[in-house]
Amino acid sequence: MAGPLPLGDPAPSDGRLPDDLPIDPAVPFSAYLHVPFCRVRCGYCDFNTYTSSELRGAKQEDYATTLIGEIEIARRVLGEAGALRPMDTVFFGGGTPTLLPAGDLARMLDAAASAFGLVDGAEVTVEANPDTVTPAVARTLAASGVTRLSIGMQSAVPHVLATLDRTHDPENVRTAVAAAKDAGLAVSVDLIYGAPGESLTDWETSLDAALDLESDHISAYALIIEDGTKLARQIRRGEVPTPDDDVQADMYELADARLAAAGFEWYEVSNWSRAASSRSAEVNRSRHNLAYWRGNDWWGFGPGAHSHVAGLRWWNVKHPAAYAQRLAASESPAAGTERPDEQSRLLERILLLSRIREGIALDEVPSANRTRVAGLIADGLVDPVAAVKGRIQLTLRGRLLADAVVRELTD
Template sequence: MGALPEGNPWPESNRLATLREPDSFHAYVHIPFCEVRCGYCDFNTYTASELGEVSRSDFDSALISEIEFAANVLSESEIVPRQLSSVFFGGGTPSLMAGEQIHRILNQLSSKFGLAKDAEITLEANPESTSLELLEQLVSAGVNRISFGAQSFDPEVLSVLDRTHRPELLSPLVSYAKDLGLRTSIDLIYGAPGESIESWTATLDAAIALGTEHISAYSLIVEEGTKLATKIRRGLLADVDEDLNAQKHSLADQMFEAAGLRWYEVSNWGNPSVHNQAYWSSKNWWGFGPGAHSHINGNRFWNRKHPAAYQQALKTGSPAIGHEQIDELTHLTESIMLQLRTSEGLDRSVLSRAEVSASVVAKYLAEGKLTMEHNRIYVTKKGRLLVDGIALDLVSSIKA
């Protein structure tokens, strides 16, 4: 797991400055538990042997305490947040938590902040730890969207990724979730060593056949320190083939669009996730749980990573280990890096306010990798696979 960024200490006053006006409000809830750690995973997750005295059975109490702390901080800072437009339970494996724990957490969020009438409430689920009974409990708790971590429908690929679930579990779970009225999403990963175009095509066919309203497909990133990285370095597995990955992304885009799932971000297709869009647009969100990051009115802060350290810190105050205030140029450059990846594009004024070189913008327009309509800049299909490099080039051209 990567180190947290350096930052300033949490303010002793427990007050946050208002550097930008409040916007829509969202909550991320990090559930750090996993039965096993997948070989490619660099997320802030822990198996039972790594938790020490931390108990999964009462971990919701710590999260509820942080929600109360957050409400007090916002009150003391004279920041009046809007009702929550979205809540996202991520991890880790949130489906390892009992339905009643999720219910208690949502009740606390509703009590302290309020939930908008049409709030999107998502929970990530692993097929192996999700039952029909749990789905019923989640609906009763208030969850209205479920995101299943499928990753692949090829058992050999799942084995390379150290995924423990069986692909055949997905269809009955998705079907029952839809019967319960849940909105459904599937997460896929492409680019595992040894994954062929034929294998990826079969995974895409299987994912589309489930009839979910949203699919995310991410290119595998080999993170240093992971089991997968070690195997590749030792020559036990082939390295990721980026050219082949480009073909796989193009194939996914073609097949998803044919199935009626339109792209809205480089790695996402279908009915847009309100929560994802909040991140990409730098809205206000509070991240609850170990290692979770938050952004409130231009303040960014992040929590201690280990659940034991997180719980201990909550006993005396903030669990945050770092804090920074985002200046206007940082805000603009992050907007370029994130919003250019989306189908909504970027307001041209962001480029001019950041003083991005007009000649660099003109180059990408001339090459057909960017286009401009009604004072908004969009990445074209030709430029989509190169969008991160294009955005970095634009940011690098900003005058010092």
């Protein structure tokens, strides 16, 4: 289970949005649907997830109906605020969404589409554990309107999977990808690098295996050791070594080189998309994740899910049982809310936009910090050609030191 929820103001029990919220109907709207169930908790995971022994009365078989109750509240709340918009993207995350029957996922998607509508060509993604994807599951998801499957491969090396407490059979990744493709779904593969004991050769093996799958999109995330996780405790007790930052940097550079050589283009620090024949690689980017990085509006459904509309943020109660109790009483499941000031929003915008390929316009950076851009160029962190054109875009070295770039632009 994840750590405590953020501090904030109490959320209204009816979910009502502030009357003075400056909602722009032109801003794209997305939905995130959280499915908090896992068969086992991976040792590195800090997400809001629950195994069957931790549900305390909440039932997986009731979950779809419960979440649809929040969709009904969202439709009322956004309708009253004059903010109903069709969804540009939908993302089922977790947890393991595909632990639920595919029909339950289809029912939740249908409820959301009925409540808000979907734009033409909407992107609808489902995260999946490879052990849970069968041809029948993939066909049901595709028939329901899902367009994309994001498969948690993490590694192709058994001892790395064991360190991460990943229980799936590596061979099932290929089976899952094939099932998704046969059903007409786009495919993304997720990798994690830098696990304790993982060598550069191990990582190379995983990259080669991922490329051999011929997916449309690959995410590669550096392992972060989160407080309170099993892996953090193992490191603290000296049972496994601490991940090496220099090795992780070498792994990132290897990934970028291998992926570029295979026709992939980076579009966010940890994400690459493949050019599809004559089409741009933009076609295969995750539009849902770009919605977060660009600061669009979204409603997060499910226990612990976070939402953002016009600068207002709120988050739901964490436990599935508490979530179900709120909705059974026809109350909003929101636990808290905050409305960051203009300065905080600006800092967040710089943090997020600087991570994507297009970068951020120089004139959005506080004027007192713009003089530091020359130093960032000299240090090889920012693209000089883009800077002359008025945009701050990270180089490969800049991606490795993205946090340092942000500090220079915001401190």
